[in-house]
Amino acid sequence: MKKEILSIAVFILLIFTSASYSAGLTADEIVKKATHASLYQGKDIKGKISIEITDSLGRKRSRVLNMMRKNVPGSDAQKYFVLFLRPADIKKMVFMVLKHGVPEQDDDRWLYMPGLDLVKRIAASDKRTSFAGSDFLYEDISGRNPMEDIHTLVETTDKYYLIKSTPLKPERVEFEYYNAYIDKNTFIPLKIEYFKQNSRLYRTIKAEKIENLISVENGMEVTYPTVILSIAQDIENRSTSKMKLENIEYNSGIKDEYFSERYLRRPPKMLLR
Amino acid sequence: MIGRKKEFFVQFREDKKLIVWMNNRDKQEMKNLKKLLLFKILLLTASPLFGESYLYSHSEFHGMAEARGGLRISDDETHKSRSAGDLRLRGEIFFYPENFEFKFTPDFCMDNIKNKSELKTREAWIFLRPFENIDIKAGRQILTWGTGDLVFLNDLFPKDWQSFFIGRDDQYLKAPSDSIKIGLFTDLFSIDFIYNPLFRSDRFIDGTYLSYWDEHKGDFAGKDEYPGSVKPDSYFNDDEIHLRIYKNIHNYELAFYGYSGFWKSPSSTDKTGKKIFTKMDSIGMSLRGGLGPGIGNLEMSYYLSKEDSSGDKSEIKNSELRYLAGFSFDPAADLNINVQYYIEQLCGYGNYKENMPPQNIRDHFRRLVTISVTRSWMNQNLKLIFSGYYSTSDEDLYFRPKTSYQISDSLIAEAGANIFAGKNNTSFFGQFEKNSNIYFALSAYF
Numbered sequence: 194m195k196k197e198i199l200s201i202a203v204f205i206l207l208i209f210t211s212a213s214y215s216a217g218l219t220a221d222e223i224v225k226k227a228t229h230a231s232l233y234q235g236k237d238i239k240g241k242i243s244i245e246i247t248d249s250l251g252r253k254r255s256r257v258l259n260m261m262r263k264n265v266p267g268s269d270a271q272k273y274f275v276l277f278l279r280p281a282d283i284k285k286m287v288f289m290v291l292k293h294g295v296p297e298q299d300d301d302r303w304l305y306m307p308g309l310d311l312v313k314r315i316a317a318s319d320k321r322t323s324f325a326g327s328d329f330l331y332e333d334i335s336g337r338n339p340m341e342d343i344h345t346l347v348e349t350t351d352k353y354y355l356i357k358s359t360p361l362k363p364e365r366v367e368f369e370y371y372n373a374y375i376d377k378n379t380f381i382p383l384k385i386e387y388f389k390q391n392s393r394l395y396r397t398i399k400a401e402k403i404e405n406l407i408s409v410e411n412g413m414e415v416t417y418p419t420v421i422l423s424i425a426q427d428i429e430n431r432s433t434s435k436m437k438l439e440n441i442e443y444n445s446g447i448k449d450e451y452f453s454e455r456y457l458r459r460p461p462k463m464l465l466r
Numbered sequence: 467m468i469g470r471k472k473e474f475f476v477q478f479r480e481d482k483k484l485i486v487w488m489n490n491r492d493k494q495e496m497k498n499l500k501k502l503l504l505f506k507i508l509l510l511t512a513s514p515l516f517g518e519s520y521l522y523s524h525s526e527f528h529g530m531a532e533a534r535g536g537l538r539i540s541d542d543e544t545h546k547s548r549s550a551g552d553l554r555l556r557g558e559i560f561f562y563p564e565n566f567e568f569k570f571t572p573d574f575c576m577d578n579i580k581n582k583s584e585l586k587t588r589e590a591w592i593f594l595r596p597f598e599n600i601d602i603k604a605g606r607q608i609l610t611w612g613t614g615d616l617v618f619l620n621d622l623f624p625k626d627w628q629s630f631f632i633g634r635d636d637q638y639l640k641a642p643s644d645s646i647k648i649g650l651f652t653d654l655f656s657i658d659f660i661y662n663p664l665f666r667s668d669r670f671i672d673g674t675y676l677s678y679w680d681e682h683k684g685d686f687a688g689k690d691e692y693p694g695s696v697k698p699d700s701y702f703n704d705d706e707i708h709l710r711i712y713k714n715i716h717n718y719e720l721a722f723y724g725y726s727g728f729w730k731s732p733s734s735t736d737k738t739g740k741k742i743f744t745k746m747d748s749i750g751m752s753l754r755g756g757l758g759p760g761i762g763n764l765e766m767s768y769y770l771s772k773e774d775s776s777g778d779k780s781e782i783k784n785s786e787l788r789y790l791a792g793f794s795f796d797p798a799a800d801l802n803i804n805v806q807y808y809i810e811q812l813c814g815y816g817n818y819k820e821n822m823p824p825q826n827i828r829d830h831f832r833r834l835v836t837i838s839v840t841r842s843w844m845n846q847n848l849k850l851i852f853s854g855y856y857s858t859s860d861e862d863l864y865f866r867p868k869t870s871y872q873i874s875d876s877l878i879a880e881a882g883a884n885i886f887a888g889k890n891n892t893s894f895f896g897q898f899e900k901n902s903n904i905y906f907a908l909s910a911y912f
Binding site: 205240244248252253254255279280281282284291299301306308309310311312314315316317318320321322323325328369432450453454455459462465466 | 523524528532562564567593601607608609611613635636637639640649651656699712714717718754755756759760761763796797798799800802805842845846847872874875876878887909911912
């Protein structure tokens, strides 16, 4: 009996999902394009990230880091390498992630602590932890796997798609659901709102500034719309983080070997400045 | 730059005229002038490298200033109540032009316990990449490898246990080595080969900061009671070799280790009662990688006491086998738990037992459980770390709670404690019972 109810529920859900088929795109297709636009453009990317954190008492903290990312061709896997430049006490600390892009497989993460010359392995089970003490979470930086949520298209305007995403495993996250306003042209999420129980809004991420960056991919000139200023706000803790991207370069030919223990201990020179 | 070159050539011509004019004068002076000219030419050649903007954009200057104080929380007849008192100033100069990297870290400390001020070089190394797959780092450097969390098996680089037990910053647990490190990287595996022309011991407990149990005295010993030690001191004869061969296999890190040198803390006593270091070789391996929701690590090593390989000399340390298994995971956001189980097995235990006075006999297996819980709040500005070591065989423990608060991007306040307790005065942590201490520190980074 239970099984039947479940299959009816799944059936209704399927009808509902297909009913939300709009302008030729399903919710899942929109989310897929949005994920690509915000995380997978180009073969690789490098740049400088500055984060300014303002807490509830108005105290400011800043983080400056150089980052490089490389896509693994033919999969959703990616490699991340982050070198901290400021504050001075964590200078030269390196954070490296091998993201597998498979929902059930945790990422592999390393941390290099220069004062001890220590290469540490860190658990990646909790991706909903603050990144470097900011209001951005690890998952905001390396992306949440679209297969971890059920997506529904709530609204389509002439500017954006509004997608509501509900986690498949609510026990693994702190939110009940989130709404993403996705730009119809660029597929960049302009705003994401996270809700807890009773639709209580507690966290937002906004793309404040988007720039069209020109690069060359496979011999062709390409334009990558890129968020160069975003703001994460934790409404519960009344804390805000501004993230600015500078010196961005796509497709500079970042080598695979950079994502190894050798370079953890001795970061590539191009990242030092 | 062009303007400066022009200026230089004008000066150069003038210098030349000067030489002609001086031709008949004192030849020694002329030599000096020629030297000056040569120096200027050298400077000119090097000027593209050391031009202001290049120098500026390829170097970094940083530093740290710190005040740290600690107090004993129980009476120790051998020491004053103060356990730590440091005023420290550290500089960091890093220069990274195209072909090499250079780092120099002078560390000046006014140490209230030692009653002296010391200027030490913590790092002074040059890094080169002569070939695509070879890295060389030569000079004074901090070296670490292995998988343990504050437990070391195959990492036989010098440690500063004195600093660790009085609550100095964790990085001071690692004492520097004067080494040449050669890294070879191939598709099959990577190799680190480290050569130290002179053996460097751990900075072990010798009564300077902490009192310890003196077997001969049958009591606690403190400052100035240490019989002294004789360290191997012949360059290139008393040397050390460290080797690691490692590979990442589907993100499981497998490594094999080798070491040839001496025990890192005294392993015997000479006729005059002074502590000495005997030869020790070791081999080992480790494996680390994802395990369920966290990270698991396994490590083992065999320490071969070369001057007592059968374990029948009571005056020299026996060989040992060491094993470690650990697991680390994040049960919630900003919370990390690390648990480890560690065993030291004494080899040749039968011989050892026969030759030792019964009151000094240790267990065949020394077992240790370590747990470390790290929690942070307020955008990770407030951190609390509870780490503890408990030995089930020795029935002693070492507890290290610590809290730190990031006041601003450059200022950190810290408070913590080092608590030792044990059933017996003779066990490793038990002997430090009277040294339990609390400490405070304020550090500024710039």
